[in-house]
Amino acid sequence: MSKVMIKAENIVKYFPVRGGIFFREIGRVHAVSDVSFEIAAGETFSLVGESGCGKTTTARSVSRLYDIQSGKITFDGKPIEKLKGRDLRELRRNIQIIFQDPMDSLNPRHTVRQILKEPFEIHGLLTRKEREEEVLKLLDLVGLPQTAARKFAHEFSGGQRQRIGIARAIALKPKLIICDEPVSALDVSIQSEILNLLLQLQRELGLTYLFIAHNLAVVRHISDRIGVMYLGKLVEVAPAEELYRNPRHPYTKALLDSIPNPDPTKRKQLQTIEGEIPSPRNPPSGCRFHTRCPFAVEKCKKVDPVLTGKEGHDVACHFPLA
Amino acid sequence: MSSAEQNKSTHIQAVAAEPLLTVKDLAVSFETDFGRLRAVDSFSFELSAGETLGIVGESGCGKSVSCMALLDLLPKPAGQIDAGKVVLQGTDIRTISREELYKVRGGEVGFIFQDPMTALNPVKTIGKQLAEMYELHKPGYSSERVTSECLELLARVGVPSPAARLHVYPHQLSGGLRQRVMIAMALTCKPKVLIADEPTTALDATIQAQILLLLQDLQKETNMGIVMVTHDLAVVAQQCDSVLVMYAGRVVEEGPVEEIFANPKHPYTQMLMASMPTLDTPTKSELPTIPGRVPSLYAMPSGCRFNNRCPYAQMNCVSLSPEFEKVNADHRVRCLHHAELKPRNIEEVKI
Numbered sequence: 001m002s003k004v005m006i007k008a009e010n011i012v013k014y015f016p017v018r019g020g021i022f023f024r025e026i027g028r029v030h031a032v033s034d035v036s037f038e039i040a041a042g043e044t045f046s047l048v049g050e051s052g053c054g055k056t057t058t059a060r061s062v063s064r065l066y067d068i069q070s071g072k073i074t075f076d077g078k079p080i081e082k083l084k085g086r087d088l089r090e091l092r093r094n095i096q097i098i099f100q101d102p103m104d105s106l107n108p109r110h111t112v113r114q115i116l117k118e119p120f121e122i123h124g125l126l127t128r129k130e131r132e133e134e135v136l137k138l139l140d141l142v143g144l145p146q147t148a149a150r151k152f153a154h155e156f157s158g159g160q161r162q163r164i165g166i167a168r169a170i171a172l173k174p175k176l177i178i179c180d181e182p183v184s185a186l187d188v189s190i191q192s193e194i195l196n197l198l199l200q201l202q203r204e205l206g207l208t209y210l211f212i213a214h215n216l217a218v219v220r221h222i223s224d225r226i227g228v229m230y231l232g233k234l235v236e237v238a239p240a241e242e243l244y245r246n247p248r249h250p251y252t253k254a255l256l257d258s259i260p261n262p263d264p265t266k267r268k269q270l271q272t273i274e275g276e277i278p279s280p281r282n283p284p285s286g287c288r289f290h291t292r293c294p295f296a297v298e299k300c301k302k303v304d305p306v307l308t309g310k311e312g313h314d315v316a317c318h319f320p321l322a
Numbered sequence: 323m324s325s326a327e328q329n330k331s332t333h334i335q336a337v338a339a340e341p342l343l344t345v346k347d348l349a350v351s352f353e354t355d356f357g358r359l360r361a362v363d364s365f366s367f368e369l370s371a372g373e374t375l376g377i378v379g380e381s382g383c384g385k386s387v388s389c390m391a392l393l394d395l396l397p398k399p400a401g402q403i404d405a406g407k408v409v410l411q412g413t414d415i416r417t418i419s420r421e422e423l424y425k426v427r428g429g430e431v432g433f434i435f436q437d438p439m440t441a442l443n444p445v446k447t448i449g450k451q452l453a454e455m456y457e458l459h460k461p462g463y464s465s466e467r468v469t470s471e472c473l474e475l476l477a478r479v480g481v482p483s484p485a486a487r488l489h490v491y492p493h494q495l496s497g498g499l500r501q502r503v504m505i506a507m508a509l510t511c512k513p514k515v516l517i518a519d520e521p522t523t524a525l526d527a528t529i530q531a532q533i534l535l536l537l538q539d540l541q542k543e544t545n546m547g548i549v550m551v552t553h554d555l556a557v558v559a560q561q562c563d564s565v566l567v568m569y570a571g572r573v574v575e576e577g578p579v580e581e582i583f584a585n586p587k588h589p590y591t592q593m594l595m596a597s598m599p600t601l602d603t604p605t606k607s608e609l610p611t612i613p614g615r616v617p618s619l620y621a622m623p624s625g626c627r628f629n630n631r632c633p634y635a636q637m638n639c640v641s642l643s644p645e646f647e648k649v650n651a652d653h654r655v656r657c658l659h660h661a662e663l664k665p666r667n668i669e670e671v672k673i
Contacts, residue, residue, distance in 0.1 A: 050526040051497070157615060158381075187380040188553060192597040192609035199606055214526060217556075221599035222606065240605050258531035260560030262600050264579045267560060272531035275482075276496055 004074070005176055005208045006062060007038040011071030013054075013061045017281065030280050031057040032068075033232040036307070041175070044202065044209040046219045046240075048255070049229035050277050055212045058229070059178045062210070063095045064088065076175060093123055096169040100181035102161035106153040112139075112164055113149040119171040138167040142197060159190035163197065170201060179211045183218060195222055216259050220244055225312070228252045231288040232280055238313040248313065248320040251289050287318065295319055340412070341368040342547045343392075343515050348406030350384070350391045352619075353399070359619040362388050362571045365406070369515065369547040376558035376579065377551045378594075379568035382616055385551045386436075388568075389517050392549075393427050411514070429459050432508030432546075436520035438500035442492040448503055449488030452476075455510040475506045480536060498529035505536065512544055519551045534561055555598055559583055564652075567591045570617055570627040573646075577653030587655040589632045589663065626658065634659055 012034060017027040032054045039045040047055040060066045062073050064080060073081045075091065083091055099105040106115055116135045120126050126134060136146050142163040153161055162182060169177050179198065183191040199222065201207060213219050219226060223240040228249065236249040247253045257271035273292045278284055284291050290300040299318055307316040348365040351358050362384040369375050377385045390396050392408050394416070408415050415426055427433070435441040443451055452472045456463050463471075469488070476484035479502045492500055501521065508516060518537070522530040534557065541548060552558060558565050558579060565582050567575040567590065575588040586592045596610040603609070614631040617623055623630050629639040639658060646654045657663075 050528060159615075188555070189380060189594060189597045189612040192599070193611045195599070196608050196611065199608065216527060217599045217601055220601060220605060221603060221609070224606075244601060255527060258528045259601070260531075260534070260554075260556040262556040262559045262583075262595075262598065264559040264583050270531045270535055270560065272528050272535065276498055276529070 002040050002042060003077075004038050005041040005043070005076060006210075007072075007074040008058075008062050009036050009072040009074075010034050011036070011058070011061055011073065012069045013057055013066055014069060027281050030232050030283055032061060033283070034071075035229075035232075035234050037227055037234060037237060039176070039208055039210060041208055042202070042206050043224045044211055044222055046211040046213065046223040046226045047229055048212075048214065048216060048219050048226060050214070052277055052280065053229040054232040054280070055229055056180055057232075059097075059180060059210055059212055063097065063176075063178055064091060065097075089123070093172045094175045095178065096172065096174040096176075097178045097180060098162075098165050098169045098182045101185050102158070102165040103153065105165060106161060106168075108153055110152070111149065112144075112151055112153070115153070115164065116149075116167055116171060119168060123172065125172070134171070138171055141170070141201070142167045157190075158186050159193055162186065162190075162194050166194075166197065166201070170205065170207070173205070174207070176208045176210065179209055179213075181213055182211075184213065184215065191218070198222065216244075216256065228255065231277060231283055233288055233316065234307055235289065235317070236313075236315045237307065237309075242313055246313075248309075248315040248322075249289075249317050250293050250295055250321065253321060287316075342371050342373075342411060343369040343549075344407070344409040345392065346407040346409070348388065348391055348408065349404040350387055350396065350401065351404050352401050354620075356620040360404070360571065361401075361619060362391065365391075365573060367566055367573075367576070369549060371514070371547055372541065372545045373564065374541065374548040374550055374562045376562035376565040377549065377568060378553060378555060378558055378565060380553060380594075380616060383568040384571040385568050386519055389519055389549065389551055392517065393431060393433065394423060395427075395433075425459065428455060428508070428513075429511045430514050432511070432513035432516045434501075434504050434508050434516065434518040434521045436523055438497070438504045438524075439492060441504060442500060444492055447489050447491055448476075448495075452488075452503075452507060452510065455507055459511045471510075472506075475509060476503070478540075479503075479506045479509070480532070481506070497525055498532065501525060501529075501533055502536070505533070505540075509540065509544075513546060515547045515549065517549045517551075520553070521550070522557065523552065523554070530557075537561070555595060556600075567594070570622065571619070572627060572656065574628070574657070575653075575655045577649070581650075581653045585649075585653075587649050587653070587660040587663065588628075588657050589634055590628050592663075626656075634663060 011032055013032040014028040014030045016025040017029060018024060019026045035058055047058060049055055061068045068081060072079060080091055113135055116138055117131050120131045135149055139146055139148055144160060144163055183194050186194060202209060211222055220240050225239050226243050227234050228236040230251050236252045244256060247256055254273040261268055275292050278291060286302045287300045287305050290296040305316045305318050307314045309315050346366050349360060350362040351360045365388050367375060379385050391403050410430060415423060449472060453468050456468045472488060473484045476487060481487050481499060481502050522533050525533065550562060562579050564577060565579050566573045569590050575582065575591050586595060593612045597612060599609060612631055625640045625642055626644050629635045642658060644656045644658045646656050648654055
């Protein structure tokens with residue numbers, strides 16, 4: 001096993017809900033509750049789950065975009081949950097993000113050259129001339145022509161814009177890149193181009209990815225290991241193929257059964273879980289999935305299951321599927 | 323293959339009867355800064371009762387525009403139907419009066435839009451919006467009757483505690499529930515045809531499965547024909563009986579879903595299918611891609627519109643515009659060289 005790039009231990013993140021005349025805290029949205037995982041260097045770890053299950057909050061917490069309420073985060077061997085000032089800026093160099101919608105995350109008034117130079121300016125790296133060269137190198141690396149440097153984000157197609165977003169993320173040679181739904185807004189044929197590019201960059205630059213997506217076929221394609229989240233908890237973690245072959249948590253099973261098969265001759269009766277994800281302001285007691293789980297018994301309502309398992313396949317369920 | 327045969331037999335039964343909706347050579351254009359541009363050309367299909375027709379293609383290929391044009395919902399005055407017929411149960415709805423068209427919209431033909439948050443009125447309660455459908459289409463109903471029917475409808479589409487939901491606003495509902503409300507609105511008048519424009523694109527996998535199952539159930543119950551626009555090939559494989567593949571404003575291939583998936587003839591269809599990762603593709607492998615980009619409307623290549631991206635393109639692909647050719651009884655393709663291409667040989671042309 002290669003070295004651990006990032007390790008999260010029991011991280012908790014909630015957002016206070018304020019109201020009333022004195023704007024007091026009247027409730028909490030429990031976005032991430034007691035989540036632990038680690039990602040090895042050069043690995044792709046994915047988080048999947050329905051909207052609102054805390055995937056993005058988890059990713060933003062471990063990258064210090066959010067401050068967590070409790071827990072420990074270790075990046076490259078050093079604790080980072082309390083970093084400030086210069087040390088935090090140094091950390092930001094090493095963790096970069098690719099966002100879902102490149103149109104929203106690229107400054108519409110800046111040329112691509114300005115966008116790609118900005119990371120170097122912020123961190124005070126390189127001379128003016130070197131930055132110029134670096135921009136052209138980056139464009140080349142993500143498969144864009146050098147003429148792109150003069151243009152604005154709106155002059156590109158969705159796939160090309162995502163390439164610019166990727167170029168910006170790799171500019172400072174980070175160790176970890178968080179890909180937050182990087183292909184969800186793209187067409188099928190463009191999606192495959194971007195996935196190929198991400199895989200190629202990972203091979204060439206030895207990047208570590210924390211990948212977030214809701215398309216389960218895409219996640220399986222790009223990941224080494226996958227974590228399934230439900231209502232702020234990690235309910236199952238397993239190597240990609242293993243998770244799809246042998247899901248052990250009833251929620252994972254339900255999630256997999258709900259994907260349509262792209263072969264009309266193998267059409268299956270879609271299975272789905274009744275109801276919707278409960279509100280994270282008031283999560284159910286015990287196992288958070290018990291309100292929708294077909295196998296739930298009394299114990300599930302009372303005792304919160306722990307994430308355990310063997311051979312890298314962990315599950316948080318009192319009665320995991322065989 | 324039993325399900326395939328079963329599908330085929332229902333398909334044949336349906337075709338024997340008069341088709342419910344026939345669209346013939348529809349052409350749509352838009353007024354732009356670059357002059358009038360043709361967005362959709364020779365768009366035709368037939369839909370029978372109980373059939374689900376899928377329309378697939380990438381953004382900008384004209385799938386939504388075609389559907390909007392069916393009910394003359396194009397933005398005016400920029401959008402305009404240049405030619406073609408839309409025959410619903412024997413009447414061409416392009417020739418009927420405004421008033422009659424209003425009755426068809428939401429009456430015989432229901433419409434579900436992609437994003438229920440923008441399609442629903444944010445300042446009216448769900449109950450008011452549903453009641454509006456009755457005001458327009460069933461003016462004689464008493465308010466008690468409207469309320470009771472609304473409750474029934476919401477219950478039918480699986481909205482929990484419908485009585486309470488009548489008084490809430492769209493933003494108070496989750497995405498899945500909003501989509502159910504949209505479906506309820508579309509079903510108010512028991513339409514013969516339901517047009518669903520990307521009904522599940524904005525939803526999570528589990529909610530998507532719930533909505534797809536709901537549409538299947540409703541179709542069994544009312545025998546309506548469904549036109550389903552999507553870019554997700556897996557949804558088409560799961561849900562549809564026949565499929566139209568669109569590229570740059572034209573239908574390039576059409577046929578029964580089993581046939582198209584097993585034996586795609588158009589290079590675009592082949593490449594589109596190959597580029598999609600499935601649960602069987604080896605992980606972390608390189609995916610086949612389609613080189614180049616969809617041409618823009620004001621720089622459409624002459625001849626076959628796919629010629630600048632097609633690995634098999636030959637000289638005559640640039641000079642000749644391909645017509646629809648029959649591959650077999652109900653599989654048709656718009657490609658000059660489809661007979662020479664081997665099916666599924668896309669791996670060999672990897673770029």
